[in-house]
Every structure is written in structure tokens, then in C-alpha cells.
Amino acid sequence: MITSEPVGEWFWEPSPVSGATESRISRAFGLLTDVRNALAFLGLVTGEGTGSVVLSDRRGTARPLFELHDVPVEAGAGFGPGAGALPLLPGRLLTLSLKLPGEWTESGVGRRAEKLFTVRVDVWGEGAVLLVLSSYADAWLTLDLRERPQPEVAAENAPRLAAALKRISELTGSEVDPGDPTRHARPTAEGFGDLLAEGAEYDDSWGTFEVPGRWRRLMTLLPGSAEGQDYESSTEHPVRYARVRRGERVLGFLWASVGDAAAGYEPRNAAGDAAFAAGVPWLLRLRSLRARGFGARRRWKRCSVTGRTARRVRPSNPRPMRRLRWTRWKNCREGSEDANE
DSSP states (O other): OBOSSOSEEEEEOOOOOOSOHHHHHHHHHHHHHHHHHHHHHTTSBOSOOEEEEEEEETTOTTSOSEEEEEEEOOTTOOSSTTGGGOOOOTTEEEEEEEEEEEEEEETTEEEEEEEEEEEEEEEETTSOEEEEEEEOBSTTSSBOTTSOBOHHHHHHHHHHHHHHHHHHHHHHTSOOEEOOOOSSOOEETTEEOOHHHHOOSSTTHIIIIIHHHHHHHHHHHSSSOOTTTSOBSOOSSOEEEEEEEETTEEEEEEEEESSSSBEEEEEOGGGTHHHHHHHHHHHHHHHHHHHTTOOHHHHHHHTTOOOSSOEEOOOOOOBOOOOOTTOSOOOSSTTOHHHHO
């Protein structure tokens, strides 16, 4: 399963960087590149990713002095012109980050996500440096996020994560500091604690936190207030659903209940940020249909119009959905790849 918030994080504090601003920024770019290469060597990262740069005054971080987001990063390249010459003065903070696509395996079969890891380097104007690695998958855990045992999956993938953490410690010359426990798992210096032995902190963290969390993220992308404008976002009735695609890649699912006034869009986390962006026009279309008084069957037919960047695939037959606390929607095929990622 792929989450929108980290399953776990790890921190390192390399030696402070002195000298000219250019040397400090160059060191930060070098750390990002070294970590990305280490993850790629272990087969965890499969692309260059996208980078972001933010320069802020620590007295007012909410209003950056400079920001550049989601720039495609080519091998050996920086984050665009000017990023290496930013005025990193005392009292300022420079944050460089990478979103990295990657792969894990299940029964020897490769699975891919557009954001499997993020790497962040914070550099203070006074010279201090902090490196953070975040993971967005449960492939390293002995229980998945619905509390189903998966020791074989963990055995395939956890050793590579442990090797990556060790290698980053060698690169930075500092010991790894596991982050605080998250809603999903407890990070350790070698990866994660054994949930089969320890037990999960929360029942069904996927349904309790992840599903409503990404729904809230979707709502922030829509203009205006959502109160009273949308169809119900949860149902206990069977649903019809359609895959929303860009090319051959599934970005998410458009769904509608056959038994009540519930309908919506569910992003597929493994597709990355594009999954959330693809849902915006569909949710606005559903909102417009509700305002015009369309019922369940008519809204499904009206939403089946082909779009330029996302198209509908033949709807499924209605199937019953198991009631799940806080879950707004899930694919009727329990445990399917599309539903969980």
C-alpha cells in the first residue's frame, strides 16, 4: 500500500558546512544526489524524480523568499537556473527536496509507485545541515496497513531498506535518528519495528487515517466551499466504478452508489500527485450534476463522457461493499492492487 503521508522517517545531522554560500548549497545538492544514487543502487529508486527548492527567513517561513516546486531532475542536473546562487545568509533556511519513484517486490513481482521516497536536506545560513528520508510504502512492514500479515513481503524488501539506511549513515558520517512513531508504524535504525510481534498502534490505519486524509487533500484542490455541494462520500451499498486513466496509467477511480446518493473520486496513491489533480475535473462535474438535481443513475451516465487527459473504462457490475469505519470508498475487489495503492 502507498500512503500520502509518510509511513516512517529517518534523520541525519552531517557536519556543519562552513565557507561561501555556494559551497553550502553545493554540499546540499551533493547529499541529495548521493542518497538518490544509494537508493537506486539497491533497486529501491527507479528514476530521477522531481525536485523542489525553498529559501525562507526563519522569522517568517510561511512566506518564502524563493520557491520552485516539482521540477523534473535529470541525471547530474540541478533544480533549474539560479538555485545554486541563492543568498543563504545567517537567519535563513534553504530546503532542497526530491520526490523519488521506486519499486518494491511482492512474491518476486515488481511493483512501482511514483513517490516511494522523499529526500529532504535543510541547510541553515549558519551552516547546520539536516537530512531526512521519508518512506510512503508498507512493503517493509510485517503487517500491512489493514493489519493483514505479510512477513514474506517484508522479508523481500526490508533488508534493502536497512542497507539503504546504513549506507546513508556512511555517506553523511552521522548516526541515523529514527523519527517518532507514525499512525502506521514505528521507525527504527534498521527500518521498522516488527508489527507482528508488537501489534499495530491503531486498528486499520489505512481506513482510519489514510482514506479520509486523502479525501481532505482532494477537497483543498477544489474551488469554493464543499459544504452541501457534493454527493455523500461514503456508502454501504454496491457501487459502479470506472478507472480514470492517462494513457495506460490508472490514476484513480470514479464511483457511484447504486443504492443511495453517494458518489466521488478515489485517487490511486501509487500514481503520485497526478492522481489527485486528475480528480478535480471529475469532482467538479459531480458537484455540478448534484446542483442540477441529477439522481444516481443519471449522474453515472453523465460522468461517462471521455476527457482529454482522463478517460472512462467500461463500468464494473455493482458489487457489495464491506462497511469500513471512516472509509469513504474502496474498490469492491478486496485487496486489489488498484484499491490499495
